[in-house]
Amino acid sequence: GQNIDQPTEMTATEGAIVQINCTYQTSGFNGLFWYQQHAGEAPTFLSYNVLDGLEEKGRFSSFLSRSKGYSYLLLKELQMKDSASYLCAVILREAGTALIFGKGTTLSVSS
Amino acid sequence: DAGITQSPRYKITETGRQVTLMCHQTWSHSYMFWYRQDLGHGLRLIYYSAAADITDKGEVPDGYVVSRSKTENFPLTLESATRSQTSVYFCASSETSGRGTDTQYFGPGTRLTVL
Numbered sequence: 001g002q003n004i005d006q007p008t009e010m011t012a013t014e015g016a017i018v019q020i021n022c023t024y025q026t027s028g029f030n031g032l033f034w035y036q037q038h039a040g041e042a043p044t045f046l047s048y049n050v051l052d053g054l055e056e057k058g059r060f061s062s063f064l065s066r067s068k069g070y071s072y073l074l075l076k077e078l079q080m081k082d083s084a085s086y087l088c089a090v091i092l093r094e095a096g097t098a099l100i101f102g103k104g105t106t107l108s109v110s111s
Numbered sequence: 112d113a114g115i116t117q118s119p120r121y122k123i124t125e126t127g128r129q130v131t132l133m134c135h136q137t138w139s140h141s142y143m144f145w146y147r148q149d150l151g152h153g154l155r156l157i158y159y160s161a162a163a164d165i166t167d168k169g170e171v172p173d174g175y176v177v178s179r180s181k182t183e184n185f186p187l188t189l190e191s192a193t194r195s196q197t198s199v200y201f202c203a204s205s206e207t208s209g210r211g212t213d214t215q216y217f218g219p220g221t222r223l224t225v226l
Contacts, residue, residue: 033214033215041219041220042201042217042218042219042220043154043201043217044217045214045215045216048214087153087154089154098144098156098159098169099144099154099156099215100156100170101146101153101154101155102153103151103152103153104153
């Protein structure tokens, strides 16, 4: 079966750096997405990794190691508005374009 | 640019009733998806569609029916609603590059309560 693991909750303070980890055991891996979801809202796209390495996009960066089945999302210079759930999702080659999601990590940023 | 919309946004129904959730996108995306989101489970795929008249089951299809007669619409029907189908339902769409790696864009969700 497919398995994606993320920590359930994390807390951090404004201005800090936080790293949200995601490990996966899946077959036919074809890429990994990170989505942000504020409470009561739809998930919104943050990043996509298919090759090993780091992808940087402003305050957010995402890293992938396919050999280790591991990814992380790095958030720098945290702001209160970054309080949200962060969803790791894997795309499987044999499932068309369907995403398999982890349960999400709820990040709380305090002042 | 309306993007992807869902209706209704909130729905309360009773066990055994038929309910249809609507999804409409204006991007002419080929792929459309239905997910449900429950506490403790995250987002789970119900059904998806690669094009008009092409649909396929996801992880949790039982109790649901879909159709896709037009590219822009992808309705989800609960034929006989059960309390276990109380959830938040998200529709999503994506273009296709043929590699299956295009970003999915989500609608605002429908919060369904089955009493």
